Amino acid sequence: MENHRIIQVEEKVPVQLLVPLSIQHMFAMFGASVLVPFMFGINPAVVLFMNGVGTLLFILLTKGKAPAYLGSSFAFLAPAQIVIEKFGYSYALGGFVAVGFAGCILAFVIYKFGSKWIDVVLPPAAMGPVVALIGLELSGSAASNAGFMDDVIDPRKIGVFLITLAVAVFGSVLFRGFLSVIPILVAIIAGYVAALLTGLVDFSQVAAAPLFSIPNFSTPKFDMQAILIILPVILVITSEHIGHQVVTSKIIGRDLIKDPGLHRSLLGDNLSTMISGLIGSVPTTTYGENIGVMAVTKVYSVRVIAGAAVLSICCSFIGKLSMLINSIPGPVIGGISFLLYGMIGTSGLRILVDSQVDYGKSRNLALTSVIFVTGLSGITLNIGQIQLKGMVLACVTGMVLSLIFYVLDQCHLTND
Secondary structure, eight states: OOOOBBBBBTTOOOOOHHHHHHHHHHHHHHHHHHHHHHHHHTTTEEEEEEEEHHHHHHHHHHTTOOOOEEEEEEEHHHHHHHHHHHHHHHHHHHHHOOOOOHHHHHHHHHHHSSSSSHHHOOOOOHHHHHHHHHHTTHHHHHHHHHTTTSSSOOOHHHHHHHHHHHHHHHHHHOGGGGGGHHHHHHHHHHHHHHHHHTTOOOOOHHHHHHOOOHHHHHOOOOOOOHHHHHTHHHHHHHHHHHHHHHHHHHHSSTTIIIIIIIIHHHHHHHHHHHHHHTTTOOEEEEEEHHHHHHHHHHHHOOHHHHHHHHHHHHHOOOOOHHHHHHOHHHHHHHHHHHHHHHHHHHHHHHHHHHTTTOTSSSHHHHHHHHHHHHHHSSSEEEEEEEEHHHHHHHHHHHHHHHHHHHHHHHOOOOOO
């Protein structure tokens, strides 16, 4: 391990290393991924099943060149909850299928016409802050999980949070050999033990859960009004997907937009969402938590991601095991998220540094400034039933500004 600090995408990983690394990735995504089905009021077992299947499908379609784990998408929460209240969950599933299908069509368009337009609509001065916002806008979620946002702060939660974060941070710096590639897993274990000792772990759901169970599959229903409420989310998930692919490219040192290609990764992401809707699960998306794990550990092997996907599928059939993992308390998830979300934000800044963005040019200064303020200000733009805010609104704003600057360039009106 000392001679192989970076495990590349295509590298084989020994079984004794593969298992803990895969568990580490599964734990990293678990907290956020099961939160979405809880908010929709459905059993998370089918979601764990589809997360695993979707991830394996994504790896297959990207020819094993793009390490990414697909978890539950938060982008659908607002419009889907409107549909669920008005029509029922089965009609929300129909909307998920429609969005996934539209994304597959978009992937085909990119396959036919290429992805060079990304450099026009999202140049480095815009892409950097957009990617940074992926992590920064999630910081509130990490603080909430840790217990800092509670009306009455529980010292036990803060203690567990600090222990988890400290092990993750100092472990990533001090651990050597085998431990140097699993600091996140070690931190989760340390935090869980601390939570047990302080009485924060609730085993009631674990005791009540059956040992084995079949995921709760269901079928979608389709209504044009319900579909139209959810369909605009395609803009949100596409910008999120591009941002994740760019930040992953920077972390692993390869241009995933070109190889295996944005069309392949976008197809994998949206085909998974479409299948999710067909079997009763929630939409999927590439997960920032797992990108953060790769940034910390420098382990990029798709075999590790595939191992985590297989474990997720297995957990979907083992009722007590899935509930046991689900019993990991918020302060532990919060401690891990503090580091992982920050790593994503830092990766956005790295884009600016690596691309040598010249802030002596007014356009670059304006782009980055407006995007950061738009994303962090809390501004919300309502278009019908769809809300654009945070990173998504900042991304749209950056794209519009970049296109305007491009047109001004073509007309030779800029003062560069």
